[in-house]
Amino acid sequence: MPKSNLTKQNIQKQNRPTHTPLKLYRNQTINRTKDQFKLLQGIKKNLLAFFRHLQTQTPIMSQPNNNQNLSTFIKSGFYYFKGSNTVFIDPVRVLNQSYTQFTVTPSAYYSRFFEPNRRTDEHLIISEHKRKRKRKEKKVRELNEREQAADQRHQRVKPLLMKALECLLEADDLLLNLGKLRIDDCGTFEPKLTVESDEQSFVELGSVWQAPLFEISLHINQDHRLTQDCIFVQNCEKRNVPAFGCLVANDTNSDMEADFLNRRYVIPKQSSFYMSDLKQIHGLIPGKHECGFNLIVIDPPWENGSANQKLKYPTLPNRHFLSLPIQRLAHADGAVIALWVTNKEKLRIFVEKDLFPKWGVKYMATHYWLKVKADGSLISELDLFHHRPYECLILGYYYGKDEDSEHLSKLKSIPDCQVYISIPGDYSRKPPIGEILREYIPGLEPARCLELFARELLGGWTSWGNEPLRFQDSRYFTRKHQ
Template sequence: MEDDQLSSFLKSGVYRLQSANAFFIDPVRVVNRSYTRYRVSPSAYYSRFFESTEKLETSAESRKRKRKEKKTISLNEREKVAEQRHQEVRPLLLKAHGALLGATELLKVVRNLRCEECTDEERRELSQQSCELSFVDLGSVWQAPLYEIVLNYQEGDAHIENEGSRLGEDLKQDVIPAFDNLIVNKGSGDAEAEFLNHKYIIPKESCFYMSDVRKIHNLIPADSDSGFNIIVIDPPWENSSAHQKQRYQTLPNRFFLSLPIKQLTHTAGALVALWVTNKEKLRSFVEKELFPAWGVKYVTSFYWLKVKANGSLISELDLFHHRPYECLLLGYSDGKDNTSDFSKLNAIPNNQVFMSVPGDYSRKPPIGELLLEYMSGTKHAHCIELFSRELSAGWTSWGNEPLHFQASKYFVSKNRQMKAPDSAYNSFT
């Protein structure tokens, strides 16, 4: 049974732990199914959590000392509610984690997630691309409407590209405004985009709209039959850690009240998935103000449990301010008839847990395909991600930096053979 599960995981990137209502995701395997001529480099994706053992041990010892030195403080009322939420979900998280630790064959593969080595030529190329553009800054200057992006794509059969061929004679090129404009990959496979001497990889059947929050209304379809069946939202919540590290700009909570979720919803309704932190102030805001303002009815919560490559948690489960999991709140937005028709959703497991090794800071695992399983009667679902920082095949992505993780430094060509100590990992491509 485990062999069948492992074989399926090597192809899909998803390993289901049925006994624990949980599953493990390898985001790289999942994402790479969206590409034809390129693939995400595991070395680039997982770089944050593959530090040297010595560094990890030193960091862990330092944290333990700090915790011992810190005096126990009493919790205020809001913190008590947060602790109660944690205690309710804690047994589910422990059961899921225990199931992962018991999947020994899976863990053998997980330990080699970053087994790939770059060639010297590719390493030099990556180092030259280390300087990233700030789309936020570029989109806010007066010249923003003048910036153009060049999109190179190939028309024809996608299976030819799957064999690793280069763009050929049927190469097409579009030169279009980069900001405040819906940019569509019209090709049969991956497209290569050029913007201010930087290269970006655009997955098949994807499109994006790069703007600030004031322009999001431009995505509202003229006809709700063209609206979205799945809406994933990862807001830049006010966050002291993000502010201190200057990773991305955050917005006050009140800004999110005006998001046009209802207008983006398909006639048949939409499944809404909202990423939130464990702060009780935020959870209360979502439940009492945000979902009601959007017209979204809460359905259930999922939990993303973050683990290291050896299967251990990235931090102690009961650390109050640094818990190793985040929440994904699922809700339903009514369609045109304005009635709550939950029959349009397949049965959604309550409190499901999914685990993965995290990528870069604030980068969420790809759960869009899994959400599609819960939509019934929808052959061709329209899906959108708001505040997106990367693109997905078949999805619309909106935000002020949707190309952030599409930079070519995160990808390698499928032409190159992988160098992997684990033979099972060769099934990756």
């Protein structure tokens, strides 16, 4: 009988299964979990497609709703949350209050942040069944003193912003209609604007030696009649005025159209603009303090190291803003000063210690603009250090000629820590918050309002900057049916 080479140990080794029961169970569980996750992702994708389809069917205006907050929002563009210092703003509806013959095209205004959140729901996968990969731990850089101060400031305001976001997410009536804010009257959802290669560069035009020679043609007393789908212009009178270094005004109660270098622009009712660089801003100063401005909103092109921002618009060093003649622009009875700033600690220190004292402005409050997408989520992580989804509005008073106790007692206190929520439009385009601030304006009505470094016009406002017509191009508007 031949000797067998199979020992007891070899027999056990050959009969051993390829996977241990524990490993086999783990692999089966992981595969099953992956299949479940794929199924959930498919369901989520179909639901998102279904809700997007519903959102694009009917504009928000046409849906009956008994909610008072939503009804007010439809008319004014402001949705006030009960028991909170938070307000949601639809800039399109607010801006449309300035126009009689035109409306701001929603799909043109909302050019970003309307795609749904496509991040995978990784929390659905059971963590103990994940394949763990060894990754090299990133070295955490210690924050310097200024960054630590900025983080401390952020941690103080974080609960306020989280509470404001909760208000939005709990407002089902508003949340359901966010995706409809982009819908035009004709029901279109996609933006009408194409590449803006042929758009005017007012910054470049204002810097050439021919700038004083450029003229803008205003259409005075223009009346439109719509007949058989054709627009006829009646009673049209044109007036040419200098485009740069001159106050151009529409004092009528109707919109005005204007032509400049083969482009058509829309000038809202009761508005004016002064287009120049910072060196010529003194041409805007009124002859008397009694003709000054009661509300001054400032959105400076703060210097930033971001190469992407420099491609969007030119910036200025901080020291240049010290020369803004705020005291000479302000009304004799005083003015509310509203200054937009980023979250850089260096900038906040500059405003508090240098800028406001130089302007003669006393700090009163800080408000916050929280930026969200159409699905109600933040545009970025709240704790993302260099790209936080909010900006600050620093508010102060310039007291004017009277700083006695009697005059100060008449001023209405500006509440601190108010939060504005909106879906952002174009890059660095701020929501119109003038109506919210009107109740704190000192002096008699009607208030005189001024925006510095403006890129659009508002009814009842004077706008100054080197490109105040930036968003007044007719491509951003739709003519109303008459």
